[in-house]
Amino acid sequence: MQALVASGANVNAVRSDGLTALLWAAQRGTYALVAPLVAAGADVEERTSAGHTALLLAASAAVQGHVAGRTVAALLAAGAAVDAADNAGHTALLLAAQAGRASLVPLLASAGADLERRAGAQGGGPTALLAAIGTKTSAGGGGGGDSVPDPGDRKRATVTALIAAGSDANATLREVRAVWSPIAREQLSTATCHFNSAPQADLLISARLCTRR
Amino acid sequence: MHAALNPLAKAAGPSALLLAAKAGLATLVAPLVAAGAELEHALADGTTALVGACQSWPQGAATDEAAKAATVSALLAAGAKATAALLDGRTALHFAAAFGFATLVAPLAAAGADVEACGGEGGEAALVVAAKSADSHAGGTKRLATVEELLAAGASRPAALQVVAHLGRPKLLAPMLAGGSNADLKARHATLRMTALVLAVRSSVADDGAKELVVRMLLEAGADAASSAEDGSGGWTALHFGATFAQARLVELLAKAGAELDATVTGPSGKEYIMIPAVNSLTHLCFSSLRNVRHGALALAEGPFAGVEGAAEFAAAMRDAGALNSEWGWNLDTGARTSVAEVSAAEAGAEAEEAAEGTSAEELAQWRALANGGGDAGAAADAAMGGGNSGYMVYNFYE
Numbered sequence: 001m002q003a004l005v006a007s008g009a010n011v012n013a014v015r016s017d018g019l020t021a022l023l024w025a026a027q028r029g030t031y032a033l034v035a036p037l038v039a040a041g042a043d044v045e046e047r048t049s050a051g052h053t054a055l056l057l058a059a060s061a062a063v064q065g066h067v068a069g070r071t072v073a074a075l076l077a078a079g080a081a082v083d084a085a086d087n088a089g090h091t092a093l094l095l096a097a098q099a100g101r102a103s104l105v106p107l108l109a110s111a112g113a114d115l116e117r118r119a120g121a122q123g124g125g126p127t128a129l130l131a132a133i134g135t136k137t138s139a140g141g142g143g144g145g146d147s148v149p150d151p152g153d154r155k156r157a158t159v160t161a162l163i164a165a166g167s168d169a170n171a172t173l174r175e176v177r178a179v180w181s182p183i184a185r186e187q188l189s190t191a192t193c194h195f196n197s198a199p200q201a202d203l204l205i206s207a208r209l210c211t212r213r
Numbered sequence: 214m215h216a217a218l219n220p221l222a223k224a225a226g227p228s229a230l231l232l233a234a235k236a237g238l239a240t241l242v243a244p245l246v247a248a249g250a251e252l253e254h255a256l257a258d259g260t261t262a263l264v265g266a267c268q269s270w271p272q273g274a275a276t277d278e279a280a281k282a283a284t285v286s287a288l289l290a291a292g293a294k295a296t297a298a299l300l301d302g303r304t305a306l307h308f309a310a311a312f313g314f315a316t317l318v319a320p321l322a323a324a325g326a327d328v329e330a331c332g333g334e335g336g337e338a339a340l341v342v343a344a345k346s347a348d349s350h351a352g353g354t355k356r357l358a359t360v361e362e363l364l365a366a367g368a369s370r371p372a373a374l375q376v377v378a379h380l381g382r383p384k385l386l387a388p389m390l391a392g393g394s395n396a397d398l399k400a401r402h403a404t405l406r407m408t409a410l411v412l413a414v415r416s417s418v419a420d421d422g423a424k425e426l427v428v429r430m431l432l433e434a435g436a437d438a439a440s441s442a443e444d445g446s447g448g449w450t451a452l453h454f455g456a457t458f459a460q461a462r463l464v465e466l467l468a469k470a471g472a473e474l475d476a477t478v479t480g481p482s483g484k485e486y487i488m489i490p491a492v493n494s495l496t497h498l499c500f501s502s503l504r505n506v507r508h509g510a511l512a513l514a515e516g517p518f519a520g521v522e523g524a525a526e527f528a529a530a531m532r533d534a535g536a537l538n539s540e541w542g543w544n545l546d547t548g549a550r551t552s553v554a555e556v557s558a559a560e561a562g563a564e565a566e567e568a569a570e571g572t573s574a575e576e577l578a579q580w581r582a583l584a585n586g587g588g589d590a591g592a593a594a595d596a597a598m599g600g601g602n603s604g605y606m607v608y609n610f611y612e
Contacts, residue, residue, distance in 0.1 A: 133232040133241065156240045159229070169250035173226030 002036055011042040020046045026054035029061030031071045044080040051087035055080040059092035065103040072107055082111045089120045097128035100154035102161045109165035116168055124174050129167040132158040227265075228254045234262035239283035246291040259299040263288045267308040267317055269350070282316045295324035302332030306363075310343035313351025315358035322366035329369060335597045340368035344376045344385055345598075360385050364392060371400035371409075378409035379598050381419020383426040390434045398436045402598075410436040412598075414451040414463055425462055438470035 012020055022042040025033035034054070038044065047053055058071040072092070076082060085091050093113040096104040105128075109115065119125030132155065163169060230250040233241040242262075246252060255261045266284045285305070289295060298304045306326045309317035318339075322328060331338050343351070343359040351359060364370070370393050377385045389397075401408055407415065413427045428451075432438060441450045452472040455463040 129229050130232060133229055133238065134236060155238060156244070159233075159241050160244050163244055163248040167248075169230075169245050169248035170228060170254065172228045172254070173232075 011037055011040045012046065018049055022046065022054050023048055023052070023057060026057040026071065026075070027061060029058060029063030029067055029071060031067050031074065034058070034071050035074050038074055038078040044075055044078050045084070051085070053080060053084045053086075055082070055084060055092045056086055056090065056095060059101065059104055059108075060095040060099055065101060068101060069103050069107060072104055076107065076111045082108060082113045083117060085117075087121070089118070089123065089125060091117050091119075093117065093128045094119045094126075094131050097132040097158055097162060100132065100158050102154065102157035105158060105161035105165055115162065115166060116171065118174070126173055127167065127171045129159065129162045129169070129171060130173055132162055225254070225256070227256060228262075230254065231256070231260070231262045231265050234266040234284055234288060235268065237266070237277065237280035237284050239280060239287045242284060242287035242291060252288070252291060252293045253297065255297070258301075259297070261293065261297040263293040263295065263297055264299065264303075264305045264308065267305040267312075267314060267321075269308075269312040269314075278314050278316055281314055282320070285317050286320055289320060289324045295321050295326040296330070298330065298332060301334070302330065302336070304330050304332060304339070306330065306339040307332050307337075307342050310339040310359055310363065311346055311350055313343070313346055313355030313359045315355060315362045318359060318362035318366060328363060328366045338368065338372065339363055340370070340373040341376055344373040344382070345380065357384050357388075361388050364388055370397045372403070374398070374409045375400070375402045375407075375412050376598055378413035378427055378431065379416050379418065381413070381416055381423035381427050383423055383430060386427055386430050390430060393434075395435050398431065398434060399440070404597075408436065408440045410438070411440065411449070411451045411454065414467070415449075415454040421462075425466070428463055428466055432466060432470045438467050438472040 011022070014020055015024070019027070020042065022034065022037045022044065023046060025037060044054055048057070055072065055075045058068060058075055061068060061071070063071075082093075083091050090098075091113065093105070093108045093115070094117065096108060115129075116127050117123075118127055119131060125131075134155070227235070228250060230242065230245045230252070231254060233245060253261055263285065266281060266288060296304065304326060306318065306321050306328065307330075308314075309321065328340070329338050333342070335341075337345075340360065340363045343356060343363055346356050346359070360373075370389050374386070374389050374393070374397050377389060398409060402412060405412070410428065410431045413419070413424060413431060416424060419427065438452070439450060450472060452464060452467045455467055
């Protein structure tokens, strides 16, 4: 690749699927490719169709912590915007927190990442600290398998790192979901059973609740 | 019931500490608190981290009771208020009780939780909640262990004793009777005004074997076999219920324990019914006899039961009670006292036939309503006492 770059190939060429070489490399977490591309002047602000910059892809790539760390550091050093958010409002810090990548937290924080930035297109989602403990940001819908509670050390390490970086320990989720509250939930489940068409109820609570009651 | 609380109202969501507590992530508690997390941050309904930590999860590590115990201990060590309650009064102990988390009880009680605190729709204490808990919430040995822990923490017995008697849960009855007093047995249900013994015999939810065991245990512990319901139900004793619902073995037990055989009950209009001194295999006649004394007596004298052992004694007792020669009976359908002459021969035939077939569910329901002092109130009280955890859902955090 270095040979190609040296011979004048376009480092920002776009594949048919919209990915530049840098985005492709960042998605796979291959530091060995990201570093020379950045050095050759690849555009670090190029985005995928979902709004991910190379930094966001690197923060969530399924690679070992130290590799991800080097990749993220290289992108930050090349001037990648630390608070760039994808179309769903996730910054690199939020993605790292959600994925339990404790080692990325100090890197992103020292690069000036906004610790209290909230996920969600309208900024109504969790802060990094709340995301680290484990929530789903989108209301409604089933699933949940991707956010099964993880009691492991990763969660603890991530929370500790976020606290050390100065996260507000008293931030609260803004969305009001009946799931959090026994009384509200019981009221709502009765309401949904009786008035199935209530739109807010649909939004907040899944139909499963009615059958369980 | 909690109309003031609008679940859709703008309110603060859960904090990091509450999320960690709900998920049973004990090791996150100390660092969060050290970083200044507010221990008593509560949702609009009053759920604090400690209350959240005692709620149940359908899956994942947080259903692990050990993780819950560690989280509760961490929160208490950090200074969380053990008495924190929801708007409806339910505390951490209530949730631990409903889900059978026995190991949470002692640390909560030691930290000052009030074992007598009442909460939820029925205004119940934790021991009642534990005693009623559904198998789906506290199956296996969890319920018994939780009840024992609550008793050890000094929870008062009567209300729970009545629930256990009604539900027919002899395993729970043993520890309750072991450290209890006779006053517990004499205490009456708040709305039904019946003792545990009367409730046990009257129960429609306990299965026969469990019911008999419960009645036996209560009598051995010194329950008064002659005690009747206080008001609203016409002086029904345990024996009346046993006879009405044709429970021969219970009637036998009660009679041996000194139940008054000739106690009278009054109907809804205040008129007296004659108590049938039911014995042995003839108890299944009692219902039809009560329903219409003359028809009962006729069935005894002429019907298919005439040859049954004990029939002579039964007939004699009825004669003594003035039943056999009486010219009246009760028409339960109308609630009116009717003269025999008014009952057509065709009707009498049909009813004797019916009596011979046994008691229909509908008739039993009528009698039950009568015994409850008129239907709805009794049914509501029954529902309130019934097993289960309607107010204690499994909280799926990640739904």
